[in-house]
Amino acid sequence: MSYQYLLTLCLILASTKVLSIATGRLQLPQVVGSLLAGLLLGPAVFGIIQPNDLLNQLAELGVIVIMFSAGMGTNIQDLKASGKSGFLVALCGVLVPLGLGTVLMYAFTGGELSSGGPRVLQGLFLGTVLTATSVSITVETLREIGKLTTKAGNTILAAALIDDVLGLVCLTLVTSMAGGDADIVMVLVKIVLFFVFAGVMAFATHKFYVWYDHRVKDRNLHRFPVSAFVLCLFMAWAAEEVSGVADIIGAFAAGLIISASPKGSYIQSKFSPLSYLLLTPIFFANIGIKVTLPHLDGVVLLFTVLLVAAAILSKIIGCGLGAKICGFQRRQCLQIGCGMACRGEVALIVANKGAAMGLVSEELFGPIIIMVVCCAIFTPIMLKAAFKGEGVYDNMESSSLVDDYERSRRLDFVAASLLRHDKEMMKPKTDKKA
């Protein structure tokens, strides 16, 4: 019986918190603080904590709970309301990074950065890593320069909402393809079956909760979050083991189901402490702990530089193209493209999933982390330059999307707020039944 795990958890919680606060003050995403904590504690630097089974398992459970919370926080009404321009910007802003990432990785497979899996799948996974935008830094920058309520700002918020869902669709396709079925028809059949299964679960769960909510009144409230967690774990398991879709997709789907049920916001509020007190810091710190610093040879350096360039340019080109199609002016297209260039927690979640499936080499985590940090540094600079000298002529009176942002709880937003341990960001929605 060893008690070392107590000290390990203590060090992880303390260091992720202190370093997250520090990186937050430097205007960097707080996830960088948690990654740094893991890097420092892990074998890459001081070697105080070695990768171990307990941390890996808690991290796995952590990402399930993060995705479940993200699902509970996704407002399907907001998605529907985000309009055609948001959808087109998001779609082009997903396809171009996916393509560019795939090509980049494909070119480098065979070297030390390769995981040894099928070459196309390795490429597609890196492409998927590049799809999801993290919009929080953009929002802070736009607010700082007073441009959040411009038409460009509004389009960025709308596109970032849809962006997450499209990124998850990519992940679903790629993980299903990696499941061993060479036959693309079988892959699609399995995905369709998963969505049918999710639909049936959604119907049954909704019926059950409406009946149960009516039956138990205000007694026994704890039963709601417990049964929701049972649903989440079951759907995550079924997604992975039965359908060959990723476990985190199952957890996200369970979250969507819960968000539509009575007591959805009560349930959501109870998962917040479970995450920020234990699972989320461990998930991100564990990524840092598992990082193997590659020999800084020319190839790795070149790959890292190209990855950063691909990440930023693909979003500027993709989203800018989408905006152009929608009739935005050239300057606005650039503004939208720069605003969508930031990556964050979701990139790491996808990369982590790829590593678990043997399609993302652990040597890639170093470059991916550098990419996340560089995007976070460059986005505000580019964004301010793109808006420079512009008047306030197209500022709108008000924007429901901006109003909703504070409680929008997008995927990266939920992950970030769980990490931040700070404000009660996940404010409960107005409970329809309460």
Next chain:
Amino acid sequence: MSYQYLLTLCLILASTKVLSIATGRLQLPQVVGSLLAGLLLGPAVFGIIQPNDLLNQLAELGVIVIMFSAGMGTNIQDLKASGKSGFLVALCGVLVPLGLGTVLMYAFTGGELSSGGPRVLQGLFLGTVLTATSVSITVETLREIGKLTTKAGNTILAAALIDDVLGLVCLTLVTSMAGGDADIVMVLVKIVLFFVFAGVMAFATHKFYVWYDHRVKDRNLHRFPVSAFVLCLFMAWAAEEVSGVADIIGAFAAGLIISASPKGSYIQSKFSPLSYLLLTPIFFANIGIKVTLPHLDGVVLLFTVLLVAAAILSKIIGCGLGAKICGFQRRQCLQIGCGMACRGEVALIVANKGAAMGLVSEELFGPIIIMVVCCAIFTPIMLKAAFKGEGVYDNMESSSLVDDYERSRRLDFVAASLLRHDKEMMKPKTDKKA
């Protein structure tokens, strides 16, 4: 990468919840439902879940969080106010079971129920298992027959409060003695050093929280529970690895420190979901999963019967004796003794600790669980018999202890409420700083 753990956790959460509700309806403690869930899922019956590292680790972390929550819920003012009679009843009610348990185990060591550790320590550990009263069933019974506000009822509540603390003192002594130091002086020095360390931590933590509370105002509230958990993990680790005192004692001490700090009740409320959504059900179910059913031979049967008898009689004799010294009438002594006879969650926590230290054989869990169930069945019957035919002549007008009970959050009470997943039993204390 295996995803089986998702299904395992799903089954444990679902079955502990359903069976806890079922045993609750049968007037049995809900912990019995969780144990039963573990027994059914584990190798003892259906063998769906095998004992594994993840469950053991989560269970270890679970008992740390349970004891931390219990510490946060212990109201030191209530302890001071419980008076001389409460203290004497508790003291005799701890010493007699400790002695009788020690003798019983000592007599049986060498057989299949022995863990192979030092004979006296094995005895003392079983004695310690028998010390802590679980008072919730008694309170429900007394309320049912309208005797909760009698002098006997009040003394039971007071004694049960102190009972927990004395039981933890026993556990501290026994685990320290088992730490390898044959020298009793060294054992005492280490315990004293631990209390000095706890005192220093209490002083430093209190100063820090008062300063920090003043500094952060209402922003960044999540930092309070996170830093509290860091303190808990550090003290649990230091207690075990540095002082040779049990980790759960360190966690309990950290809880006491937090309960006295500003934001203590806020912090406490955030640990409730962490426990009931994951760690507490796993802790109790895992005890059931680990149970090895011994061959039901004559020796085991005899031991089980004697254990049940020792558990009930030792409390009736011990607490009755304490009450007699305080000048209670003979009938009241019997009432108090019967009221203190129930055991619950704490007995299992102590036994689990003993198993981790190699001093409680895992074969003993079967008999201990049967003891807990039998005490829960017999206590209400004996109690009703002891009060039968008595008028309402000594009912007091009101009792602060009874009033406080609903929010008294004693050790077994906290563990039970964490397990129950039902009502929001751990109502926040009035926050002095709020």
